[in-house]
Amino acid sequence: MRDRSFTPSRALIYLIVTLFAAAYLAPLVVVVLNSLRTNEEIAQSSMIGWPQNWAFGNYAMAWSGFCVAETCAGIRPYMLNSALITIPATIFSTLLGAVAGYAVSLWRFRGDNWIYGIVTLGLFLPQQMRLLPWTIVLRDIGLINTLSGLVLIHTIQGLSFTVLFCRNYYVAIPHELIRAARIDGAGFFRIFWRIILPLSAPILIVTVIWQFTHIWNEFLYGVTFTTGQQQPVTAALIALSTPVADIPKQGVQSAAVIIAALPTLLIYLFGGRYFVRGLTAGAVK
Amino acid sequence: MAALSIRALSKRYANLEVLKGIDLDIESGEFTVLVGPSGCGKSTLLNIVAGLDRASDGTIEIGGRIVNDVPPKDRDIAMVFQSYALYPSMTVRQNITFGMECRGVAKAEQEKALANVARLLQIEPLLGRKPSQLSGGQRQRVAMGRALVRDPLLFLFDEPLSNLDAKLRVEMRMEIKRLHQRIGATIVYVTHDQIEAMTMATRIAVMHRGVVQQFADPDTVYRYPANLFVARFMGSPPMNTMPARLEADSNGPVVVIGSGRPDEVRLRLQGYDAAASYVGRDVVLGIRPECIAEGDRVFSGAVGPPVMVTAPVELVEPTGAETIVLLRLGGEPAQARISPDIRPTPGTTASFALDIRRICLFDPETERLIA
Numbered sequence: 080m081r082d083r084s085f086t087p088s089r090a091l092i093y094l095i096v097t098l099f100a101a102a103y104l105a106p107l108v109v110v111v112l113n114s115l116r117t118n119e120e121i122a123q124s125s126m127i128g129w130p131q132n133w134a135f136g137n138y139a140m141a142w143s144g145f146c147v148a149e150t151c152a153g154i155r156p157y158m159l160n161s162a163l164i165t166i167p168a169t170i171f172s173t174l175l176g177a178v179a180g181y182a183v184s185l186w187r188f189r190g191d192n193w194i195y196g197i198v199t200l201g202l203f204l205p206q207q208m209r210l211l212p213w214t215i216v217l218r219d220i221g222l223i224n225t226l227s228g229l230v231l232i233h234t235i236q237g238l239s240f241t242v243l244f245c246r247n248y249y250v251a252i253p254h255e256l257i258r259a260a261r262i263d264g265a266g267f268f269r270i271f272w273r274i275i276l277p278l279s280a281p282i283l284i285v286t287v288i289w290q291f292t293h294i295w296n297e298f299l300y301g302v303t304f305t306t307g308q309q310q311p312v313t314a315a316l317i318a319l320s321t322p323v324a325d326i327p328k329q330g331v332q333s334a335a336v337i338i339a340a341l342p343t344l345l346i347y348l349f350g351g352r353y354f355v356r357g358l359t360a361g362a363v364k
Numbered sequence: 365m366a367a368l369s370i371r372a373l374s375k376r377y378a379n380l381e382v383l384k385g386i387d388l389d390i391e392s393g394e395f396t397v398l399v400g401p402s403g404c405g406k407s408t409l410l411n412i413v414a415g416l417d418r419a420s421d422g423t424i425e426i427g428g429r430i431v432n433d434v435p436p437k438d439r440d441i442a443m444v445f446q447s448y449a450l451y452p453s454m455t456v457r458q459n460i461t462f463g464m465e466c467r468g469v470a471k472a473e474q475e476k477a478l479a480n481v482a483r484l485l486q487i488e489p490l491l492g493r494k495p496s497q498l499s500g501g502q503r504q505r506v507a508m509g510r511a512l513v514r515d516p517l518l519f520l521f522d523e524p525l526s527n528l529d530a531k532l533r534v535e536m537r538m539e540i541k542r543l544h545q546r547i548g549a550t551i552v553y554v555t556h557d558q559i560e561a562m563t564m565a566t567r568i569a570v571m572h573r574g575v576v577q578q579f580a581d582p583d584t585v586y587r588y589p590a591n592l593f594v595a596r597f598m599g600s601p602p603m604n605t606m607p608a609r610l611e612a613d614s615n616g617p618v619v620v621i622g623s624g625r626p627d628e629v630r631l632r633l634q635g636y637d638a639a640a641s642y643v644g645r646d647v648v649l650g651i652r653p654e655c656i657a658e659g660d661r662v663f664s665g666a667v668g669p670p671v672m673v674t675a676p677v678e679l680v681e682p683t684g685a686e687t688i689v690l691l692r693l694g695g696e697p698a699q700a701r702i703s704p705d706i707r708p709t710p711g712t713t714a715s716f717a718l719d720i721r722r723i724c725l726f727d728p729e730t731e732r733l734i735a
Contacts, residue, residue, distance in 0.1 A: 258416050259449035263510075264437035264466035273462070277453030 114138070114333035121329045134330055141335035145319065145328070154335050156308065157315035161295055162342075163226050164311055168233035169290040173283060175234070176241020181275050183242070184249035185257050186267070195246060201239030206299055209236070217304060224305050232304070233294045240293075241286045248282035249275065284353045292343045312339045366425070367392040367518055367550040368413065373422030375408055375574075382408050384574040386422070390567075395544050395551045399561040400571035401597070406554045407522060409571070413552065414520050415439050427517045437466070442511035443520040446527060448503045450495035450510075457491040460509050481513045484543075501532050508543070521553040525560065537563060558598045562586065570594045587722065592731040595650045595724060601688060604656075606696035607728065608649035610642045619649055619725065622694025629673055629694040631720050638735035639725050647734065650724035653688070656700035659715040670717040677708045691716065 109127060117134040143153035150156075182188075183195040213232055214223075222228030252275065260270045301314040310318070319335055347354075368390040375383040383405045390396045398406040411417040413424055415436035424431050431439050442463075450459050460481060464474045482488045485505045495503060504524060511519055524540075525533045541564045544551055555561060561568045562582045569579045570593075578590035589595035595603040609623045617636055621629040633639070639647070657663070663670060678697070679690040687707060689700040691714075700716060708714040725734040 253447055253449065255445040255447050255449035256451065258411075258414075258436075259443065259445055259510075260451070260462070261416065262414060262436045262441065262443050263463035265462070269466065274451050274453070 110333045110336055113329055114141075114337050116330050118328045118330045122327060126329065137330045137334035138338065140331045141338055145331050145335065150308070154312055154315055154319065154338060157310055157312040158338065160226060160305075160309065160315075161311040161313070161339075164229045164233065164301075165291055165294045165342075168230045168237065168294050169287055171230070171234040172237030172241050172290050173286045176238055176286060177245045177276070177279060177283065178271060179238065179242045180245025180247075181249050181271050182267075184246045185252065185254065185275070195242065199239050199243045201236065202243065210299070210303060213300070213304070224309050226305075226309060228304055229300060229311065232300050233290075233297065237290050237294070240289060244286050244289075245279070245282055248279070252278065281353070281356065284350065288346055288350045288354045291346055295343050366390060367394070367427060368552065369423075369425040370409075370413070371423045371425070373409070373412065373424065374420050375405070375412065375417070376420045382574050383412075383419075386574075386576055388569060388576065388579060390550065390552065392550050393548050395541075395553065395564055395566045396569060397553045397555060397561040397565035397567075398569050398571055399555055399558055399597075400577075402556055404571040405574040406556075406571045410443075410520055410522055410552065410554045413518075414441055414443050440517040441520055442514040442516040442518075443522065444507045444511050444524045446523040448495075448507040448524075448527075450503055450506055452495055454494070455491065456487065456493055456495070456498070456506050456509075459495070459506060460491075460513050463510065463514055477513050477515075481509045484512065484547075485509050500528050501536060504528065504536055505539075508540075512543075512547075517550065519549050519551045521551060523555055524553075525555070526557070540564060559600065562598065568598075570597060572597070588733060589650070589724065590733055592648060592650070592726050595726070595733075599652060601653050601699045601701075603650045603652050603724070604693075604698040605648050605650045605726070606693065606698065608647055608694075608725075610639060610645060610647050610725070612643040617643060619647065619723070620694070621649060621696055625695055627692075627694055629675075631671060631718065631723065633720065633723065635721075636723075636725065636735040642725070642727075642734055646728050648726040648728050648731070650726060651698065651718070651720075652722060653699040653701045655719035655722050656689075656691070656693075656698060656702075657717050657719075658702040658706045659717055661703075661717045663717070663719040663721075666719065666721070671720050672715055672717055674713050674715045676713050677710050679710055680707055682707065689714075 112128070112130060113121060113126065114137055115133055115135065116128065116130045117132060117137075120128075120131055120134075141153055143155050144151060145153045179198065183191045217223045217228045217232075222231060256274060257270060260274055265273065295311075296313060297311070298313040298317075301311040302317065305311070305314065316332075316335060316339055319332060366389045368388070370386050370388040373383055373386040374381065386409060388396075398409060400406050408417060412419050413426075415431065415434065419432065426439055426441065451462065454462065457478065460478055461474045464477065469477075478491075482491060485508060487502070487505050487509060490498060490502055490506065495506070498506065507524065521540075525536055528536060537560060540553075543549075544564075553560075553564065561570075562585075565582055567579065567581050568585045570577045570585060570590075572593050578585055578594050580588075580590075585594060585598055589598060589603065592605060595605060606621060608619050608621045611618045611620055611623075615632065617633045617639060619631050619633055621631075655663075659672060661670065673693065675691040675693055677689055677691050681688040681690075682704065684704060686701045686704050689702055689708060691698055691700055702708075702716075726732065727734055
């Protein structure tokens, strides 16, 4: 049995943990509070303070009224852009990663380990290094400044991660399952679809959460390859935070930041425990 | 017609030769057991027959058709795996019908085949369950159902009982044997357990280091092991083997254990004409533990009084059904199986009856059976 008594050393641990948590959460608290204060109130006092008058209108303003880059439709169109990039890229990269991970883990073929090694090498290449090659590729196939271009980038870049995770999950699946299915007459895709995919929920949840969060929060490619109306919300937020009007609008900006962060926050709140569980999930017996 | 013919089959992995020229002919309706210690190549051989692995050389013929380049699904085989390999996300019903689904068998026909197999194996109440909800024995039965439903030319079993506990293993062993008697299927069964081989097989192929050491019916393998490896591998406890010398006097050959020692054992052999050329040379003598028994034992079919020896007893192991005695014959250790109620005292000597009709002689160089 674990000793649950409250000893001084345990109190110290709690104190330290609480301090760390407070430090990590402080920026979030500031942003949340500011999102509920009026712009004038922030301008008159400081960035840090308790709302005097609850300004829920900031959210409506941020969502659909605020002016970004000379159009005054709030961040709604950019949220939509982000969704149109993130959702397909997450689905494609997860499915392709699952198929590729299945191929390199459960089907032996010449060079399988090389392919796996090269694909996962992508994890270790800095993003900046890949900007120029992508510029050339997107230009040549005519996808500069399009959402499809970003979907393509995130799908391919995401493969490094999804293949790594799916492959490591699938190697624990007994090979005899594949052999039995081959004797039963099932081919590569039928085995994947009927036998492997139904066993994949834990790892697919992990990759979906990971991919969604990363693609949604991604900024560099968004700001580099798209402009104006094509930008994802992360890039648009920058345009929003550069003061176009004379009065700084920190209340509305804070609300916009919260809205932009909401999808990944929700994913974390509802999917976080599956994420941790999936990462530690073992073999399928 | 041979259900399965294997010709000059070999398998190499880089520098490692796993199978070295295997030749086997298995008749239709036979229950062939491939037995050998782990690493002897028996599972590799089975995988090559199944088409899950490729041979480096040689041919595989199933039902008169060379299948080297035929994919597993078209070889008209079914296989039962050691881990059963039941599809975890499918019900028992789906597990059994999956193969038919892949081959595009009509639904009505699938149902009929499923019902037949479920009745045969008495798994009807389990059809709606997932593999995780089954006991070890039930999984085993479902795995067999998945194979049986195909009604193939050839059944392949890859150590199907090794994941079961001892008691269940004996039950399933009988069940598989009964099944074979009932449906008369051709079965190739891989195991490392020589008892499974002896009890189930119509013919046993004993494998060691990628070579078939002997391919014969169980009685022959047991009674006339082709070489020392087979002699020591089959049987539990294994055959006693010891150095000896073959001599001869006017009455015929005599085999001497511990020649020249005060306690040497001289055994007069009859009907060992094949050993004539070994007179005056060293041999390896093999005698099964059950051929050494308590002094008043009468061996079945024996004519005249048995050959008696007096030997020192070193250790006594009562198993309940019998007593295993470790003794010395002419200074060489040997195990004897005697009646359970007789317990000689270790450190003393006792007299034992020998069934010398069943002695085997081996060449000490080639280790092959002489007679």
